[in-house]
Structure formats: C-alpha cells, structure tokens
Amino acid sequence: MSYIALYRKWRPLVFEEVVEQKHVIEALKNSVKMQRISHAYLFCGTRGTGKTTVARIFSRAINCLSPKDGNPCNECEICKGILNGSILDVIEIDAASNNSVDDIRNIRDEVVYAPSRAKYKVYIIDEVHMLSTGAFNALLKTLEEPPSHAVFFLATTEPHKLPSTILSRCQRFDFRRISAEGVAQRLTDISQASGVSIDKEAALLIAKISEGALRDAITLLDQCMARGKENITRDDVINIAGLVNLDFTSQLVDALIKRDVNAVIKLVDELVMSGKDIAAFVSDLIQYYRNLMICSVSEKPEDIVNLSSSDIEHMKGQSKEINQDLLMLIIKELSMLEALLKWSNHPRILLEVSLIKICSYDFSIDKDDLYSRLKALELKVESGAVNTANSKPETRSETLNIKQKSATEKEKLQKNAGISHETKAAKSEETVSVSDKSDKSEETAAIPSGQPVNEWEQIIDEIKSYGRMGLFAYLQDTKAYEMGENLIVIVFNEGGAFKKTLVSKPENIEIIEKIASAKLGRSVAVRCWDDNAYNRKVLDDKDDEFVQKAKSIADKLNIPLNIIDE
Numbered sequence: 001m002s003y004i005a006l007y008r009k010w011r012p013l014v015f016e017e018v019v020e021q022k023h024v025i026e027a028l029k030n031s032v033k034m035q036r037i038s039h040a041y042l043f044c045g046t047r048g049t050g051k052t053t054v055a056r057i058f059s060r061a062i063n064c065l066s067p068k069d070g071n072p073c074n075e076c077e078i079c080k081g082i083l084n085g086s087i088l089d090v091i092e093i094d095a096a097s098n099n100s101v102d103d104i105r106n107i108r109d110e111v112v113y114a115p116s117r118a119k120y121k122v123y124i125i126d127e128v129h130m131l132s133t134g135a136f137n138a139l140l141k142t143l144e145e146p147p148s149h150a151v152f153f154l155a156t157t158e159p160h161k162l163p164s165t166i167l168s169r170c171q172r173f174d175f176r177r178i179s180a181e182g183v184a185q186r187l188t189d190i191s192q193a194s195g196v197s198i199d200k201e202a203a204l205l206i207a208k209i210s211e212g213a214l215r216d217a218i219t220l221l222d223q224c225m226a227r228g229k230e231n232i233t234r235d236d237v238i239n240i241a242g243l244v245n246l247d248f249t250s251q252l253v254d255a256l257i258k259r260d261v262n263a264v265i266k267l268v269d270e271l272v273m274s275g276k277d278i279a280a281f282v283s284d285l286i287q288y289y290r291n292l293m294i295c296s297v298s299e300k301p302e303d304i305v306n307l308s309s310s311d312i313e314h315m316k317g318q319s320k321e322i323n324q325d326l327l328m329l330i331i332k333e334l335s336m337l338e339a340l341l342k343w344s345n346h347p348r349i350l351l352e353v354s355l356i357k358i359c360s361y362d363f364s365i366d367k368d369d370l371y372s373r374l375k376a377l378e379l380k381v382e383s384g385a386v387n388t389a390n391s392k393p394e395t396r397s398e399t400l401n402i403k404q405k406s407a408t409e410k411e412k413l414q415k416n417a418g419i420s421h422e423t424k425a426a427k428s429e430e431t432v433s434v435s436d437k438s439d440k441s442e443e444t445a446a447i448p449s450g451q452p453v454n455e456w457e458q459i460i461d462e463i464k465s466y467g468r469m470g471l472f473a474y475l476q477d478t479k480a481y482e483m484g485e486n487l488i489v490i491v492f493n494e495g496g497a498f499k500k501t502l503v504s505k506p507e508n509i510e511i512i513e514k515i516a517s518a519k520l521g522r523s524v525a526v527r528c529w530d531d532n533a534y535n536r537k538v539l540d541d542k543d544d545e546f547v548q549k550a551k552s553i554a555d556k557l558n559i560p561l562n563i564i565d566e
Helices: 022-033 051-061 077-084 101-110 133-144 180-193 200-210 214-225 234-241 246-258 261-273 278-297 309-319 324-341 347-359 367-383 394-416 421-446 456-465 469-474 497-503 506-520 531-536 545-557
Strands: 040-044 090-094 121-126 150-156 171-174 449-452 479-483 487-492 525-530
Touching: 022 051, 022 171, 040 051, 051 077, 051 090, 051 121, 051 150, 101 133, 133 150, 180 200, 180 214, 200 214, 200 234, 214 234, 246 261, 246 278, 246 309, 246 347, 261 278, 261 347, 278 309, 278 324, 278 347, 324 347, 324 506, 456 469, 456 479, 456 506, 469 497, 469 506, 487 497, 497 506, 497 525, 506 525
Parallel strands: 040 150, 040 171, 090 121, 121 150, 487 525
Antiparallel strands: 449 479, 479 487
C-alpha cells in the first residue's frame, strides 16, 4: 500500500481526538445525543483548526447506527461505508473550484432525493466564501427550506465574505487557533506512536512556525521524520524549514545594540550566502524584538515567550540595554521593511539600509534622565551659573564682546552723568536683547520655509516604483513645501479632503518619509495640509511642558531648536 501522509493518517475519527475545540465539540455532541440536528452549520476559523474534520465526524455521528456518547462508533456498516467512500450520502464539495451557479443548481436538484442508505444526506462545502454571488443566491432557497433529510456544513476561513442572508440561516461555530502547547503535545504523541522521539524545543518551534494550524505542523513533522533520524532536534527543524538559527539572530541583535556596523554587514553577508530567505529572516527578527519587549515589560516572560529558559535569560539581559520606546521604534522600522520587501528586487540592500539606520539609534537614551538633565540646566540658566554668551558660536561671541565693551564705556559716561545703576542695566539688557533678536532673525532666515520641494515629482515616481499604486494616485496634483529643515507638508487642492485622509494613514506617511529622506539626503517628517491651512500657515504650538521648557532654554542659550511633532 502507498504511503499515507501523517496529516491524513492521524486525522481525528471521534470528537475527543480533536485538539482544543472544546466549545464546539460539546455543543455538537449534545445535539447528537438530544437529536437536535439543524439543517445548516457554518464552521469558521483559520486553516488547520479542524473545520472539515469535525464536519466529517458529525456527519458519521448523526448517521451512525450505534453512536457512543455523541461520537460515531466507526464500526457499523454506515460509519465504515462513509469512511471508505462506498456510501455516497455524504458529499464533499470544494467551492474554490465549483463556485458557479450551475454547480449549486446541481446540489439543489439532487437534495430533494432521499439518501440511499444513511439517515441524512450531508453536504460539506469547503471554502464556501469562494462561491459567486449567483451561486449564493441559488443556495439561499435550499438553505431556507431544505428537505428534512438534508444537512449542510459550510466551512470557511473568511466568514465576512458570506452574505448576511446565508449567515442568518446557519448555526455558526468559530474554531480558535490551536495553542503552541496543544500543537506540540499532538506532535509528541504522533512521533512517539511512529517510533520517533522529538525534543520539546523542536515541537514548540514547529508549533510556532505553523501559527496555530495543526495540519501545517503535522506536515512539517512528516518532513522532519523523512530524514530518517530517531530523534528530531531544534536544529533539524531549522534546517528543514529554512529558518535562521536563534543564536545568529541573537548575535545580530547584540551587534545592533553595540552599534557595530561592520559586524552587522558581515552577518548580513553570512545570511545571504547561506541561502536564507531575507523576508522570512526579517519576520523572525521582528518576533525576536517582540520577545525582547515582552521580557522588558513582563515579570514572567516565560509564560508568554515559547523559548528555553537560557534563551529567555539572555533576552532579559539584552532588553535591559534597550529603551522600550526604541524597541517599539525598531519593530516599527522592521515591519515597514517587511512590507517593502514584497515589492523590491534588492532585498539585501533594503535590509542593510534598515539595519544601519537602527545602528544610528541611541540605545542609552532615557526620558527621565533627559528630563532631569534639562531641569538642572534650566535652574543653572535661571541662577546665572551658565554664561550664555560663551555657549554661542565664535562669531556671535566676538560680536557680543564688542557690544559688551561698548556697553562698559557707556556705563562710565552714564555714571559721570549721574544715571542710576538700574537704568544702565536695563539699557544694557535691551541692547543685548535687540542684538540677539536681529541675529536670531538672520539664523531663522537661513532655514527654508514655505519653499517648494523640487524633488517632489521624483518622490512620487519612486512611490510608484515601490508598487504603491493607490498612494501614487492619491498624490497626483499635490504640492510639497519645506516648512523648516526637517518638515515637509503635502498640500492638497480644494476638494481633496478624501485623498488627504487616505494619505495621512500612518503606513502611507511612513513610506513617504522614508523615500523623501532618501531623496533629500536628510531625515524629514511629512504632514498633510489642505490648501487653506497652508495659506494660513497654521502650526500647532500647543506643546507640552517638556517642549516649552526646551524652547525656553534654547532661546536663552540662543541655540537653534527644530521640534517635529511625531
């Protein structure tokens, strides 16, 4: 006899063998025992969670000659006939390939005939959301008033695509994703029954890769067992699945924390030369940083992160060296990279650029420490302990020295003339204040404000080359202006409010900022304005206390400050 794949060989035959769908199993078993059989059931859930399997078990249970506690006996002639396909009263239909009106009409014409041997004629329609609109309409009348001997099972991964008229005529059961522990336990049971042992870490890794789909996990286990080894290890799973070793990812994260660009580039080269999939690696790297975030915020990360205790301890050490805000920033950067990789012909270059950008982040920054340092600096300025003249550039210092000398000479003359010290100080401060204002106006004038972005058309074309055709279309007939060195505003014409709303989505703004920064050669933020807002030049000056203090100190020290509201 030919070899049978493990996922077929180990398909559950009774309700108790179904993994982690207790809320569904109990309801169906009770309906069999109480003989409360509905005419239509809708099973929803992601792939590999047991929708079709449960439908098959239920179809045998309601037709079984001697059911046991709501389960089919699998021993009577009806159960055996359904299992081996000799009884044709249980019909399975793939709606993905049989989705026309004619296919459903055939069902409608046949359903009126009584079953040949079984009590119920059962129709299991898989991927029912793939039916056309006409096919749904043809099915509707049959579901509304079916014959007493007909039972329909509709299985789908996308229930939102079903018409409400279909949903309202079915008993709906939602199948949940199977937990990693449940998948790992099932894999252990299957491997032991097959005469092969599997490490716990290997089983958990397979469960993680399968993302709650038991069928995918069993298929990967079958592939690992094909190597002929008596024991399956974590490294075996990594090699079979084409994943990157956790130690390699940990080394890369260490290099990023140390901001060692040379080490990062060498590790990327090693990754590419080993033939690993860059997109899959970026996904693993995002998951790694997610685990670091869990380690930094959770008191017991081992309850959430499915890794060994030694790996979790190492991650705890790494998480202490990275600020939580930076962790989220890195995850955001890598997520955007993952989206861009789908459209790029140069994944290695994009990966290198993103990792080098992450190396430029300051991992040691601490908000509380920064605030305390700012507060201390503010107190020094207010107490006069900081010489504001010396903190300015050389040319400004020379200018102020000349002004101070002139003020001194004036003081002597004023003293001889009997002018009070208070008047002298006020005039001296007024002189310095006026000079500072004139200098500030010169510095501000050096920063372009309201100037058109000459590279805007190139930026839009670059967005098109990334495959973002929708965003490219929304940006047509728009203009871009520089409002300072690090802020660009996109101005939409009158009537472009809808386009402005769509472009303002965070994922779209991120892409525009990334491409604009690369084109302009500096980091820029992007904001969307309508034409009236730009003409009025409305700027949000409702900064928080922290920003106000920063502006105040910058003004006293005469230091240029460019704040971009993120």
